[in-house]
Amino acid sequence: MSEKKLMKGNEALAEGALRAGCRFFAGYPITPQNEVPEYMSWRLPQVGGAFVQSESEVAAINMIYGAAATGKRTMTSSSSPGISLKQEGISYCAGADLPFLIANVMRGGPGLGNIAGAQGDYWQSTRGGGHGDYRLFVMAPNGANEMGNFPHKCYEVAFKYRIPALMLADGIIGQMMEPVEFTNAEIDIKTLKEPDWALGVNNGRAKRIVKSYDLREGCLEKMVLERVKRYRQIEENEVLYEERMIEDAELAIVAYGTSARVSMAAVKMAREKGLKVGLFRPITLWPYPKKRLVELSGKIKKFLTVEMSLGQMVEDVRLSLNGRSEVYLHSKPGGSVITAEEVLATIEGVMKKGAKEYAAIK
Numbered sequence: 001m002s003e004k005k006l007m008k009g010n011e012a013l014a015e016g017a018l019r020a021g022c023r024f025f026a027g028y029p030i031t032p033q034n035e036v037p038e039y040m041s042w043r044l045p046q047v048g049g050a051f052v053q054s055e056s057e058v059a060a061i062n063m064i065y066g067a068a069a070t071g072k073r074t075m076t077s078s079s080s081p082g083i084s085l086k087q088e089g090i091s092y093c094a095g096a097d098l099p100f101l102i103a104n105v106m107r108g109g110p111g112l113g114n115i116a117g118a119q120g121d122y123w124q125s126t127r128g129g130g131h132g133d134y135r136l137f138v139m140a141p142n143g144a145n146e147m148g149n150f151p152h153k154c155y156e157v158a159f160k161y162r163i164p165a166l167m168l169a170d171g172i173i174g175q176m177m178e179p180v181e182f183t184n185a186e187i188d189i190k191t192l193k194e195p196d197w198a199l200g201v202n203n204g205r206a207k208r209i210v211k212s213y214d215l216r217e218g219c220l221e222k223m224v225l226e227r228v229k230r231y232r233q234i235e236e237n238e239v240l241y242e243e244r245m246i247e248d249a250e251l252a253i254v255a256y257g258t259s260a261r262v263s264m265a266a267v268k269m270a271r272e273k274g275l276k277v278g279l280f281r282p283i284t285l286w287p288y289p290k291k292r293l294v295e296l297s298g299k300i301k302k303f304l305t306v307e308m309s310l311g312q313m314v315e316d317v318r319l320s321l322n323g324r325s326e327v328y329l330h331s332k333p334g335g336s337v338i339t340a341e342e343v344l345a346t347i348e349g350v351m352k353k354g355a356k357e358y359a360a361i362k
Contacts, residue, residue: 004179009141009169010035012148012180013077013103014043020152021073021187022101023049026063028056028082031115032171033105036077057082061089068098069210071198073155073189077103079171080121081112083129090164091130095212097197097227099158101151102136102166105174108335116335117171117258122312125168126286133224135231137165137238138285140256144178152184157238159195161230168285170308172258172337240283241292245271249278251351252296254317255306256282259338263306266343275351285313290320297324304328304350306343308336 014036025040044051054060060076067074083104106121108114128134137157141147154165255263260281270277305314311331318327330346332338
């Protein structure tokens with residue numbers, strides 16, 4: 001068993017990416033993710049990698065395009081407005097089928113917003129925030145330990161299916177300090193084979209081209225449909241979630257990130273009052289674990305979505321259940337932290353009253 005180390009979430013993310021084989025990082029400072037590029041600036045040279053603080057977020061994502069095209073494990077990170085600036089480049093990378101890791105440590109919004117942790121970027125992350133038909137593989141850590149260990153899975157999926165992977169964390173998780181145990185074996189980059197699509201020294205092999213478009217009649221449609229086949233495989237093989245106290249639950253809370261941590265505290269408080277409540281935590285936000293939600297709806301008829309936003313993931317819960325169960329929402333936007341007591345009050349209202357007003361924003 002590896003040794004546990006007290007680390008900040010952002011630093012665990014950076015170290016986890018390095019241990020998973022990342023050797024190039026390009027990014028630009030923005031709170032609350034600044035510890036990621038700061039950590040990378042001194043650690044990457046130690047492992048033979050390269051760090052670039054770019055002149056802007058736009059420059060950073062285009063540097064990633066070039067570096068990822070060589071088949072190396074690359075990474076960029078930012079926070080909400082910075083990710084918005086990267087969206088055109090992310091779309092280009094997705095169109096070129098380039099695997100790399102993006103980290104978004106969310107802050108309050110819209111616009112410049114504030115620097116507090118929030119969850120208002122769910123739609124942007126899970127719907128493909130840039131133009132065109134594409135997807136990202138999206139994982140949502142709920143603490144520093146998962147921040148450190150999820151990069152391994154992100155790179156694994158990204159290179160297997162040639163898709164950009166995104167880790168979506170809120171600012172609270174990025175800034176919190178917790179014991180971190182890196183459970184995956186550190187990648188020896190010398191053992192990583194060069195992908196058969198990667199650019200590099202020719203050495204007499206056939207010419208390779210990495211591009212996100214093809215202007216010949218019908219070719220773009222073919223490229224997009226080929227990509228969709230891989231998306232279907234990801235939906236079939238890579239869905240991840242966690243269930244807590246769900247076996248006898250009459251109400252299931254659905255939450256991710258900090259909201260899931262707060263919700264788990266509310267679940268324990270509800271259980272002490274004799275209320276049968278459980279927690280369902282999506283770990284992959286795309287692909288969303290909709291099949292499991294449908295299975296749970298066979299015995300659970302009330303679902304409460306808890307979010308640090310006006311309510312975005314709740315749409316995926318409603319779409320998944322499609323009327324099989326009642327869906328309620330407890331939300332708090334603008335970088336405000338939800339408390340377990342607030343969630344408990346909503347639980348009691350939904351379970352004891354079943355009042356329809358709890359479907360509205362609280």
